[in-house]
Amino acid sequence: MSHTKDDRATAPVQAGPGALPATREPEPGRNPGMPLDTAMFEGHAVNRSAAERRAATLGTRRSVKKQHQAAWLVNAVRLIDLTTLSGDDTEGKVRRLCAKARSPIAPRIAEGLDIADMDLTTGAVCVYPTMVPHAVDALEGSGVPVASVATGFPAGLMPLDLRLKEIEWTVAQGADEIDIVITREHVLKQDWAALHDEISQMRAACGDAHMKAILATGDLQTLRNVYSASMVAMQAGADFIKTSTGKEGVNATLPVSLVMIRALRDYGDATGYRIGFKPAGGMKQAKEALAWQILMKEELGRPWLEPDLFRFGASSMLGDIERQLEHHVTGRYAASHRHAAS
Numbered sequence: 001m002s003h004t005k006d007d008r009a010t011a012p013v014q015a016g017p018g019a020l021p022a023t024r025e026p027e028p029g030r031n032p033g034m035p036l037d038t039a040m041f042e043g044h045a046v047n048r049s050a051a052e053r054r055a056a057t058l059g060t061r062r063s064v065k066k067q068h069q070a071a072w073l074v075n076a077v078r079l080i081d082l083t084t085l086s087g088d089d090t091e092g093k094v095r096r097l098c099a100k101a102r103s104p105i106a107p108r109i110a111e112g113l114d115i116a117d118m119d120l121t122t123g124a125v126c127v128y129p130t131m132v133p134h135a136v137d138a139l140e141g142s143g144v145p146v147a148s149v150a151t152g153f154p155a156g157l158m159p160l161d162l163r164l165k166e167i168e169w170t171v172a173q174g175a176d177e178i179d180i181v182i183t184r185e186h187v188l189k190q191d192w193a194a195l196h197d198e199i200s201q202m203r204a205a206c207g208d209a210h211m212k213a214i215l216a217t218g219d220l221q222t223l224r225n226v227y228s229a230s231m232v233a234m235q236a237g238a239d240f241i242k243t244s245t246g247k248e249g250v251n252a253t254l255p256v257s258l259v260m261i262r263a264l265r266d267y268g269d270a271t272g273y274r275i276g277f278k279p280a281g282g283m284k285q286a287k288e289a290l291a292w293q294i295l296m297k298e299e300l301g302r303p304w305l306e307p308d309l310f311r312f313g314a315s316s317m318l319g320d321i322e323r324q325l326e327h328h329v330t331g332r333y334a335a336s337h338r339h340a341a342s
């Protein structure tokens with residue numbers, strides 16, 4: 001999913017006004033999108049209580065066996081988009097985060113788990129656009145992709161041409177992945193044509209950078225809207241669909257994730273394209289990392305336990321995962337401040 005370092009070297013350094021990033025041959029297997037087809041979602045019923053019941057079984061009935069938990073937690077580390085999206089972000093904070101992404105588990109824990117040779121990294125680092133150059137520099141040679149939010153994150157209430165320019169600028173700085181936000185009003189008015197048009201233009205502006213479409217599900221009022229918006233985002237060419245910005249009142253939840261995953265499966269059945277999924281916002285605990293991985297494996301299978309098809313958007317989940325892994329190795333818990341993620 002990420003660009004290689006060589007790709008970055010050939011990417012345009014400056015996007016002039018209105019310039020689109022250079023696009024190479026279409027990437028094999030990448031979702032090209034399709035014209036809006038409302039028949040793929042209109043009339044689709046979503047049963048909220050069934051989704052809630054299904055979500056409630058995760059982490060209980062099918063919880064991961066104790067002896068396998070460390071392996072699942074190590075896998076979760078590979079899937080994290082290690083994130084900082086705060087008004088007080090600085091170059092220093094981003095560089096510290098990138099150092100953590102390169103080496104997410106303390107060496108003593110990695111040795112205890114016998115994974116010191118694994119070259120474990122997080123799935124990506126996710127930052128605001130002006131922080132992208134610092135992240136690109138700090139991650140050089142690591143293979144860890146740089147993701148950036150764009151399009152007037154988190155509300156997205158800016159003229160579309162400015163949102164598109166923000167994408168182009170951010171890609172020109174070296175971002176490998178762009179997390180866009182949608183206009184929630186289009187969903188609330190069920191103006192699917194406007195939503196499809198907006199996201200299609202964003203996808204074109206991303207060029208070779210992969211696009212994650214943040215639906216901000218906490219703003220969308222109904223699960224039916226969540227299903228429809230998921231389908232429109234994929235029809236408009238999203239590489240990933242993502243639950244939340246982390247700034248809504250309600251962020252990633254398992255029932256909403258289930259609805260999005262079912263949309264992703266239906267889109268895959270209809271088109272043959274595999275779309276990625278990124279729950280984001282409010283996930284802080286290792287047990288959540290387990291529950292979501294179980295959900296992905298049961299609903300979609302093992303390919304969705306790999307970073308090209310699944311990411312956790314989280315600023316503070318890594319600390320608890322590291323803490324649980326240390327407990328696995330030593331039988332003791334360290335103070336949580338020893339495992340702060342940034």
Ligand SMILES: O=C[C@H](O)COP(=O)(O)O
Pocket residue numbers: 083085126244245246247280281282283313314315316317
């Ligand atoms: O995309 C990632 C989210 O903004 C992270 O949210 P969080 O700070 O609640 O983990």
